[in-house]
Amino acid sequence: MGxxxxxxxxxxxxxxxxQKSRITGAEFSRSFATANLSTHEVSxxxxxxxxxxxxxxxxxxxxxGSSYSDAVRIAIALTLVTSLCxxxxxxxxxxxxxxxxxxxxxxxxxxxxxxxxxxxxxxEDIAVPAGAKRIxxxxxxxxxxxxxxxxxIGVYSRPGVIANSDGNEATGPEQAVVRAMDxxxxxxxxxxxxxxxxxxxxNVMPGSANVMGGQTAYIKLRGRTVDEMLISLxxxxxxMKMANGENPKRTYGRRGKAPATRMKLHALQREIFLxxxxxxxxxxxxxxxxxxPRDLALDAIVEILERKRTVHFHTxxxxxxxxxxxxxxxFGFEIVLHHGTESYLVADEIAKRKISVSHTIVDSPGxxxxxxxxxxxxxxxxxxxxxxxxxxxxxxxxxxRLLLRTTALCVRGxxxxxxxxxxxxxxxxxxxxxxxxVGSIExxxxxxxxxxxxxxxxxYTRVLQTWIDGxxxxxxxxxxxxxYAVGGYRIQGQEPAAAYPLTKAPARAKGPLxxxxxxxxxRRFAVRAGVLFTGDTxxxxxxxxxxxxxxxxxxxxxxxxxxxxVPMVTAAWVTPGLIDAHASAGLSGALNVPADQDLIEPGHxxxxxxxxxxxxxxxxxxxxxxxxxxxxxxxVPGPRSTIAGQAGIFRxxxxxxxxxxxxxxxxxxxxxxxxxxxxxxxxxxxxxxxxALIRKALTEAKQPVGEKSELxxxxxxxxxxxxxxxxxxxxxxxxxxxxxxxxxxxxxxxRAVLSQATEGYLMTGDLKKWGYPIIAAxxxxxxxxxxxxxxxxxxxxRIADAGVLVCFSSGYExxxxxxxxILFEASVAAAHGLxxxxxxxxxxxxxARVLGIDDRYGSLAVGxxxxxxxxxxxxxxxxxxxxxVFGDGTLVYRK
Numbered sequence: 001m002g003x004x005x006x007x008x009x010x011x012x013x014x015x016x017x018x019q020k021s022r023i024t025g026a027e028f029s030r031s032f033a034t035a036n037l038s039t040h041e042v043s044x045x046x047x048x049x050x051x052x053x054x055x056x057x058x059x060x061x062x063x064x065g066s067s068y069s070d071a072v073r074i075a076i077a078l079t080l081v082t083s084l085c086x087x088x089x090x091x092x093x094x095x096x097x098x099x100x101x102x103x104x105x106x107x108x109x110x111x112x113x114x115x116x117x118x119x120x121x122x123x124e125d126i127a128v129p130a131g132a133k134r135i136x137x138x139x140x141x142x143x144x145x146x147x148x149x150x151x152x153i154g155v156y157s158r159p160g161v162i163a164n165s166d167g168n169e170a171t172g173p174e175q176a177v178v179r180a181m182d183x184x185x186x187x188x189x190x191x192x193x194x195x196x197x198x199x200x201x202x203n204v205m206p207g208s209a210n211v212m213g214g215q216t217a218y219i220k221l222r223g224r225t226v227d228e229m230l231i232s233l234x235x236x237x238x239x240m241k242m243a244n245g246e247n248p249k250r251t252y253g254r255r256g257k258a259p260a261t262r263m264k265l266h267a268l269q270r271e272i273f274l275x276x277x278x279x280x281x282x283x284x285x286x287x288x289x290x291x292x293p294r295d296l297a298l299d300a301i302v303e304i305l306e307r308k309r310t311v312h313f314h315t316x317x318x319x320x321x322x323x324x325x326x327x328x329x330x331f332g333f334e335i336v337l338h339h340g341t342e343s344y345l346v347a348d349e350i351a352k353r354k355i356s357v358s359h360t361i362v363d364s365p366g367x368x369x370x371x372x373x374x375x376x377x378x379x380x381x382x383x384x385x386x387x388x389x390x391x392x393x394x395x396x397x398x399x400x401r402l403l404l405r406t407t408a409l410c411v412r413g414x415x416x417x418x419x420x421x422x423x424x425x426x427x428x429x430x431x432x433x434x435x436x437x438v439g440s441i442e443x444x445x446x447x448x449x450x451x452x453x454x455x456x457x458x459x460y461t462r463v464l465q466t467w468i469d470g471x472x473x474x475x476x477x478x479x480x481x482x483x484y485a486v487g488g489y490r491i492q493g494q495e496p497a498a499a500y501p502l503t504k505a506p507a508r509a510k511g512p513l514x515x516x517x518x519x520x521x522x523r524r525f526a527v528r529a530g531v532l533f534t535g536d537t538x539x540x541x542x543x544x545x546x547x548x549x550x551x552x553x554x555x556x557x558x559x560x561x562x563x564x565x566v567p568m569v570t571a572a573w574v575t576p577g578l579i580d581a582h583a584s585a586g587l588s589g590a591l592n593v594p595a596d597q598d599l600i601e602p603g604h605x606x607x608x609x610x611x612x613x614x615x616x617x618x619x620x621x622x623x624x625x626x627x628x629x630x631x632x633x634x635x636v637p638g639p640r641s642t643i644a645g646q647a648g649i650f651r652x653x654x655x656x657x658x659x660x661x662x663x664x665x666x667x668x669x670x671x672x673x674x675x676x677x678x679x680x681x682x683x684x685x686x687x688x689x690x691x692a693l694i695r696k697a698l699t700e701a702k703q704p705v706g707e708k709s710e711l712x713x714x715x716x717x718x719x720x721x722x723x724x725x726x727x728x729x730x731x732x733x734x735x736x737x738x739x740x741x742x743x744x745x746x747x748x749x750x751r752a753v754l755s756q757a758t759e760g761y762l763m764t765g766d767l768k769k770w771g772y773p774i775i776a777a778x779x780x781x782x783x784x785x786x787x788x789x790x791x792x793x794x795x796x797x798r799i800a801d802a803g804v805l806v807c808f809s810s811g812y813e814x815x816x817x818x819x820x821x822i823l824f825e826a827s828v829a830a831a832h833g834l835x836x837x838x839x840x841x842x843x844x845x846x847x848a849r850v851l852g853i854d855d856r857y858g859s860l861a862v863g864x865x866x867x868x869x870x871x872x873x874x875x876x877x878x879x880x881x882x883x884x885v886f887g888d889g890t891l892v893y894r895k
Contacts, residue, residue: 088132088133089111089112089113089118089129089131089132089133090111090112090132090133090135090470091109091110091111091112091126091128091132091133091134091135092109092110092112092135092137092142092451093109093123093128093134093135093136093137093138094107094108094109094123094136094137094138095107095108095109095110095137095138095140095141095142095451096108096140096141096142097110097120097141097142097441098141098142098143098144098421098441098456099120099144099440099441099442100143100144100421100422100425100426100439100440100441101426101439101440101442102440102442105120105121105122107122107123107138108120108121108122108123108126108142109121109122109123109126109128110142110441110447110449111126111128111132112447112470113470114470115446115447115469115470115471116444116445116446116447116469116470117441117442117443117444117445117446117447118443119443120441120442120443137451140451140452140453140464141451141452141453141454141455141456141461142441142449142450142451142452143198143421143425143441143449143450143452143456144425144426144438144439144440144441144448144449144450145198145199145200145201145425145438145448145449145450145466145467145468146197146198146199146200146201146403146404146424146425146450147199147200147201147202147390147424147425147428147429147432147434147438147439148194148199148201148202148203148392148393148395148400148403148428149203149312149336149338149358149390149392149428149431149432150203150205150312150338150358150360150392150393150394151194151199151202151203151204151205151392151393151394151395151400152167152204152205152207152394152395152396153188153190153191153193153194153202153204153395153396153400154180154183154184154185154186154188154190154191154204154219155167155180155183155184155185155204155205155206155207156190156207156395156396157185157188157189157190158188158189158190158193158396158783158784158789159783159784159785159786159789160396160782160784160785161785161786164185164188166183166185167183167205167206167207168206168207168208168209168210168213168251169206169210169213169214170209170210170251172210173210173211173212173248173251173252173257173258173259173265173268174210174211174212174268174272174297175206175210175212175213175214175297176212176214176215176240176272176297176298176300176301177214177296177297177300178206178213178214178215179214179215179217180204180205180206180214180215180216180217180241181204181215181217181226181230183206184204184217184219184226184229186223186224186225186226186228186229189484189489189490190395190396190399190400191221192474192481192484192489193399193400193401193484193485194221194395194400194401195221195466195468195473195474195484196401196463196466196474196476196481196484196485197399197400197401197402197403197404197463197485198403198404198450198452198463198466199221199393199400199403199466200220200221200438200448200449200450200466200467200468200473201218201219201220201221201231201428201429201432201434201438201448202218202219202221202400203216203217203218203238203239203312203428203432204216204217204218204219205217205239205241205312206241207241207247208241208243208247208248208314209243209247209248209251210243210248210251211242211243211244211248211259211265211268211269211272212240212241212242212269212272212301213241213242213243213314214240214241215237215238215239215240215241215300215309216238216239216240216241216312217229217230217238218230218231218233218238218239218432218434219231220448220468220469221468221473222468222469222471222473231434231437233433233434236308236309236433237300237303237308237309238309238432239309239310239311239312239336239432240300240301240304240309240310240311240312241312241314242269242311242312242313242314242324243313243314243315244262244265244266244269244313244314244315244320244323244324245262245314245315245316245317245320245370246316246368246369246370247314247368248265249261249262249265262319262320262323266323266327269327270327270330272301273301273304273305273327273330273331275298275301276298276301276302276304276305277305277331279292279295279298279302280298280302280305283302304331304333304334305331305332305333307332307333307334310334310335310336310431310432310433311328311333311334311335311336312336312338312358313335313336313337313338314338314339315337315338315339315340316339316340316341316342316368316370316371317341317342317370318342318343318345318346320370321337321340321342321343321346321349321350322346322349324337325349325350325353325355328353328355329353335355336355336356336357336358336431337350337355337356337357337358338357338358338360338392339358339359339360339371339394340357340358340359340378340382341360341370341371341373341374341378342373343357343359343378343382343387344375344377344378344381344382347381347382347385347387348385350382350385350387351385351386351387354388355387356387356388356389356390356427356430356431357382357387357388357389357390358389358390358391358392358428358431359378359379359382359389359390359391359392359410359423360391360392360393360394360397360398361374361376361379361391361398361406361407361409361410362374362397362398362816362817363409363780363817363819363820363821363824364621364624364816364817364818364819364820364821365590365620365624365818366589366590366591366592366620366621366816366817366818366819367590367591367592367813367815367816367817367818368591368592368816369591369593371816372590372591375413376409376410376412376413377413377414377415378413379391379410379413379415379420379423380410380413380414380415380416383415383416383419383423388427388430388431389419389423389427390423390424390427390428390431391403391406391407391410391420391423391424392428393406396782396784397815397816399780399782399783401463401484401485402780402828403424404424404456404457404461404463405459405828405878407420407423407424407457408420408457408458408459408877408878408879409878409879410423411457411878411879412878412879412880412881417456417457420456420457421456425438425439425440426439426440427439446468446469446470447467447468447469447470448467448468448469449466449467450463450465450466450467451463451464451465451466451467452464453502454502457878457879458505458877459827459828459830459831459876459877459878460502460503460504460505460830460831461831462476462485462502462831463476463485464476464477476499477499479499482499485793486792486793486794486832487783487790487791487792487793487794487795488761488762488790488791488792490789490790491762491790494762500794500797500832500833503830503831503832503833503835503836504836505836505874505877506531506538506836506874507531508873508874509530509531509540509572509573509873509874510572510872510873511530511570511571511572511872512572512872512883513569513570513571513870513872513883513884513894514569514570514571515528515567515568515569515570516567516568516569517567518569518884518891518894521567521569521891522566522567523547523548523549523889524545524546524547524548524552524566525546525566525567525568525569526543526544526545526546526560526562526566526567526568526569527543527544527546527568527569527570527571527574527868527870527886528541528542528543528544528557528568528569528570528571529541529542529543529544529570529571529572529573529574529870530570530571530572530573531572531573531574532544532573532574532575532860533573533574533575533576533840533844533875534554534576534859534860534861535575535576535840535841535844535845535848535858535859535860535861536841536845536859538837539556540556541556541557542554542555542556542557542574543555543556543557543559543560543562543568544560544574544860544866544868545560545562545566546866546886546889547889548889549865549866549888549889549890550863550864550865550866550889551860551861551862551863551864551865551866552862553862554860554861554862569870569884571870571871571872571883571884572870572871572872572873573870573871573872573873573874573875573880574860574868574869574870574871575629575840575843575844575868575869575871575875576844576845576857576858576859576860576867576868576869577629577630577631577632577844577857577867577868577869577885577887578628578629578630578631578632578822578823578843578844578847578869579630579631579632579633579807579822579843579844579847579848579851579853579857579858580625580630580632580633580634580808580809580810580822580847581634581755581775581807581808581809581847581850581851582634582636582729582731582755582756582775582809582810582811583625583633583634583635583636583809583810583819584599584635584636584638584810584811584812584813584819585619585621585622585624585625585633585635585810585819586611586614586615586616586617586619586621586622586633586635586650587599587611587614587615587616587635587636587637587638588621588638588812588813588818588819589616589619589620589621590619590620590621590624590818592814592815598614598616599614599637599638599812600637600638600639600640600641601637601638601641601644601645602640602641602682603641603682604641604642604643604676604682604683604684604693605641605642605643605693605697605714606637606641606643606644606645606714607643607645607646607668607697607713607714607715607717607718608645608646608713608714608716608717609637609644609645609646610645610646610648610664610665611635611636611637611645611646611647611648612646612648612657612661612664612665614635615635615648615650615657615660616657617650617651617652617654617655617656617657617659617660618655621818621819622652623652624819625652625810625819625821626652626653626885626892626893627882627885627893627895628821628823628824628882629823629869629871629875629882629885630652630821630822630823631651631652631653631857631867631869631885631887632649632650632651632652632662632847632848632851632853632857632867633649633650633652634647634648634649634650634666634667634851635647635648635649635650636667636669636729636731636755636812637669638675638812639671639675639676639731639812640671640675640676640678641671641676642670642671642672642676642684642690642693642694643668643669643670643671643693643694643697643714643718644669644670644671644731645668645669646665646666646667646668646669646717646726647665647666647667647668647669647729648661648663648664648665648666649661649662649663649666649851649853650662651887651888652887653885653887653888653890653892653893654887662853662856662857663851663852663853665720665726666726666727666851666852667726667727667728667729667753668717668718668720668721668726668727668728668729669729669731670694670728670729670730670731670741670744671690671731671732672687672690672691672730672731672732672737672740672741673687673690673732673733673734673737673787674733674785674786674787675731676690677690687736687737687740691740691744694744695744695747695748697714697715697718698718698721698722698744698748700715700718701715701718701719701721701722702719702722702748705719721750722748722750724749724750724751726751727750727751727752727753728745728750728751728752728753729752729753729754729755729775730744730745730752730753730754730755731755731756732754732755732756732757733756733757733758733759733777733787733788734758734759734787735759735762735763737787738754738757738759738760738763738766738767739763739766741754742754742766742770742772745770745772752770752772753772753773753774753775753850754767754772754773754774754775755774755775755777755809756775756776756777756809756811757774757775757776757777757795757799758777758781758787758788758790758791758795759790760774760776760795760798760799761792761794761795761798761799762790764798764799764801764802764804765802767799767802767804768802768803768804771804772804773804773805773806773807773849773850774799774804774805774806774807775806775807775808775809775850776795776796776799776806776807776808776809776829776842777791777795777809777811778808778809778810778811778820778822778825779793779795779796779808779825779826779828779829779832780793780820780824780825780828781811781820793828793829793831793832794829794832794833795829796808796826796829796833796834796839796842797829797832797833797834797835797838798833800834800838800842801833805846805849805850806842806846807842807843807846807847807850808822808825808826808829808842808843808847809822810822810825822843823843823875823876823882824878826839826840826842826843826876827839827876827877827878829842830876836874836876839876840875840876844858844859845858845859846858865888865889866886866888866889867886867887867888867889868885868886869882869884869885869886870882870883870884870885870886871883881895882895883895
């Protein structure tokens with residue numbers, strides 16, 4: 001018997017034709033079964049006589065309770081009732097609504113009809129028509145759908161392999177003729193990840209390799225085809241991508257072609273517009289103009305000259321920004337500046353022209369020299385100068401599902417919350433001339449909005465639902481949707497069955513540093529914390545007495561005797577110094593130039609190489625980590641060599657390598673998987689070859705060395721691993737590679753540590769059985785290459801739940817961000833199952849245990865190092881600040 005299918009037709013007066021999709025009868029029934037509901041009869045889901053799941057209350061009303069478990073069955077009911085019935089009227093009631101343009105409604109209702117907002121206001125003022133579907137959303141927060149002005153989803157599809165790289169037509173620097181829509185892949189998983197992050201509208205652009213990169217596509221993140229996704233602009237075309245600075249220079253200069261300099265780059269751009277003006281004039285010459293052949297590229301540029309098409313201009317450095325402004329002044333076109341890394345240096349020039357800036361904010365500066373001066377406070381500076389700003393993802397540089405979190409960094413930099421929300425909604429809509437339809441919650445606009453579990457920029461808030469045109473396109477309660485939100489969407493049969501409940505934030509304490517001046521602080525002083533985390537437990541109103549770099553006493557205020565002559569510093573929050581168990585900072589410099597890189601040695605056996613001999617304690621990225629509370633790092637040689645060398649443990653607050661060194665050799669580093677396979681110029685080129693090389697080298701290291709044997713420093717170094725003097729760190733991501741690491745460790749009886757373990761959450765039983773500590777991959781690492789494709793925000797939580805010792809790492813980044821910050825990575829893990837206490841322990845005491853330095857670092861206890869960090873708010877809130885860092889009892893950083 002054939003498979004029965006239901007054809008679901010989404011009717012809409014507004015769009016004319018119904019949207020059709022097929023699901024099987026089994027899938028239809030399974031949706032209800034998952035919710036553990038009685039389904040009754042569902043013959044026509046869009047008729048007034050429909051029998052809906054029995055929720056124990058009015059069957060035309062569904063409630064979104066305050067806990068996640070309450071929301072599970074409701075969301076499935078919403079999926080079947082709301083998103084499949086666009087012609088119906090829906091009322092979402094009693095939510096806190098950020099309208100953006102008309103303030104905040106503390107208890108409001110949104111009425112949706114035919115995909116549009118029919119009414120919005122205080123619940124008591126909105127009359128809900130009889131028969132409307134009611135959704136009780138008390139305790140929830142609703143914001144407009146996020147509008148991303150700079151994205152590459154669909155043109156750089158997941159996974160990030162050559163076959164999916166369709167963003168840069170780098171066969172010549174002038175590509176006005178190409179259109180992003182012709183590269184856009186509607187089934188790119190990145191699109192579903194974007195809706196999981198609350199993105200509803202995006203400007204999908206070509207890349208920045210060219211001086212003129214091509215025509216952008218304004219899309220909504222719904223539909224099966226590009227045509228269904230494109231937004232009709234009533235005769236106005238979408239944008240044009242242009243770029244200056246390093247990217248076009250690098251792309252063509254290294255080939256010996258133009259442009260290789262900024263002056264030639266600008267000359268090419270002027271030439272393009274001059275040719276377009278000439279073409280425009282010829283085409284306008286009446287009958288004679290008809291003889292001028294059509295030029296599709298010049299047609300698009302003429303639209304720019306006529307201010308019908310907006311130029312979205314990639315530019316970082318302040319001089320490049322002014323060059324872009326000069327070009328716009330000369331030819332009179334509309335421009336939106338993108339990235340604007342150094343825009344704060346020329347804010348007055350931008351403001352007086354009333355030019356908008358769409359900022360890309362990443363976790364650390366560097367990679368490209370033009371991005372080295374990135375600052376979190378740039379959007380705040382620009383906003384204060386009167387410049388209209390937006391925040392974008394530049395996805396995949398920042399994943400779209402993290403756009404709210406990215407903007408929280410701007411709040412951390414001083415951007416007011418209302419301005420930050422406008423920068424995600426109404427401002428980008430205005431930059432794309434779409435504000436008549438999207439960007440705010442107003443009567444008559446498209447019903448595009450996001451339902452959140454809490455305040456928009458809290459680290460603990462989750463996107464629960466995303467609606468586009470009055471239909472639910474993402475629902476956290478649906479298992480597959482949730483996997484797009486947290487990761488692992490392509491896994492079948494191994495995924496964790498149950499979702500984690502919403503993470504609760506700890507009780508708040510907030511405030512600046514106070515008490516004694518930090519200037520010339522003596523060797524004996526005290527710190528009083530509103531909330532103190534010792535590395536194991538949370539304590540309130542606690543005093544830490546410091547003497548000569550160690551902790552003399554610790555306890556509740558009033559029980560620790562602080563002599564009158566001892567100064568006391570006060571802080572809202574205090575924790576031990578944070579520990580990054582796998583870092584590249586100090587070996588990898590802030591710039592992607594050979595002189596600034598000491599992380600990767602070509603070839604496959606460098607066991608004798610030591611991080612100690614390449615570590616730069618005052619390098620820019622090391623100091624950057626210190627400013628974020630990281631006081632100890634394990635510097636790990638890079639991922640390309642099979643046997644990469646010896647890791648070392650260092651303080652981040654010392655001036656020279658001797659003072660910085662805690663352990664000169666802390667482990668031997670072995671890389672498995674894609675990293676060493678990339679060194680195909682020298683064998684091995686397969687996973688089996690990599691494993692064979694490691695086994696061969698370890699076998700040789702076990703053999704006794706005769707008196708006449710030639711010196712082999714690599715063999716001697718590996719002998720220490722065989723003898724158990726130092727552990728073996730296996731850096732690997734995929735499940736099969738983790739098993740290979742465990743086999744090798746068992747065969748040679750090694751003290752093993754597994755680093756990264758991206759797919760660890762899929763094999764927690766094995767990890768528990770092996771008992772090896774885990775240095776978890778960065779929570780927000782990009783799911784780009786195939787070995788990290790299944791990365792999950794829940795990885796650390798699933799591993800910790802299995803009883804395995806786990807800590808955090810910043811890992812390795814080759815582009816941007818140049819280094820990750822474990823504090824930020826950990827906050828995302830905390831919000832996705834790990835919880836506050838386990839997360840803070842993983843950042844401190846558990847990390848110290850993994851590295852074997854818990855006798856001195858990782859916790860605050862009598863006799864241990866007085867290495868501690870003061871914050872103005874919960875350390876895991878993205879918008880919080882590190883106010884001061886004390887290293888071994890000395891003030892080493894103050895904000």
